[in-house]
Amino acid sequence: MPPTPRGRPAGAELSLRRERFLDDCEALLLAEGPAGLTVAAITRAAGASRTTLYAWFGGREGVLAALVERNADRTAALVTDALARGSGVPETLRGFARGLLAMLTGPLSVALNRAAMAEADGALAATVLAGGRHRVGPLVEAYLADQDAAGALSVPDPAGAFRALYGLVVADTQVRVLLGEPAPGPDELAALADAGVARFLTLASPRG
Structure with missing residues (x-):
């Protein structure tokens, strides 16, 4: 394999540098909020040039989209893990619900959702939906369909069942946090999720 030309980092190194750049942007977003995530602040926090920012992300909007996508990857991994643990249905759903509610009310998710709501063109909001609800939903729907087939649940419409589960777990908690209420603590979040x-199980349990 020919050596990498001087001055141009190899693929793995470039990927690591990009992740570190996003780490710095994430820290800036959490510290200053969406309004503080300006091009000047990003380059200063990351110790990078505007040329690098625009080459990698195309601008501030691209940075936000990359942060949303990275957070979506983390969330999908957590949901996949929660659903694959092989526990009983109640325990599995409680694990999923607790993780979901903690993520939705966590500082990063709140900051990214507020940034999406502030964008006029709706592009970032579409990215949030694609990486969040529209990515997690099918994972849970597949799990619910499997449990219906196994007779552990009665959910002939898995998509509708997921909407019901999501609504019962999240309720108005996320909206209240987005509007400025303090996020519930871990114990309260767990109680709300449970x-x-x-x-949901009262509605979806098989009738004997």
């Missing part, structure tokens, strides 16, 4: 799952 209560939502319990209500």
Whole structure:
């Protein structure tokens, strides 16, 4: 394999540098909010040039989209893990619900959602939906369909069942946090998630 030309980092190194750049942008977003994520602030926080920023992301909007996509990857991995643990249905759904609610009310998700709501063209909001609800939904729907086939749940419409589960677990908690209320603590989040799952199971348990 020919050596990498001097001054041009190899693929693995470039990927690592890009991740570190996003780490710095994420820290800036959490510290200053969406309004503080300006091009000047990004380059200063990351110790990078405007040329690098525009070459990698195309500008501030591309940085935000990359942060959304990275957070979506983390969330999808957590959901996949929660659904694949092989526990009983109630325990599996409680694990999923607790993780979902903690993620939705966490500082990064709140900051990214606020940034999406502030964008006039709706492009970032579409990225949030594609990486969030529209990516996680099919994972949970497939799990619910499997449990219906196994007789553990009665959910002939898995997509509708997921919407019901999501609504019962999340309720108005995320909206209230987005509007400025303090996020519930871990114990309260767990209680809210467990209560939502319990209500869902009342609706979805097979009738004897």
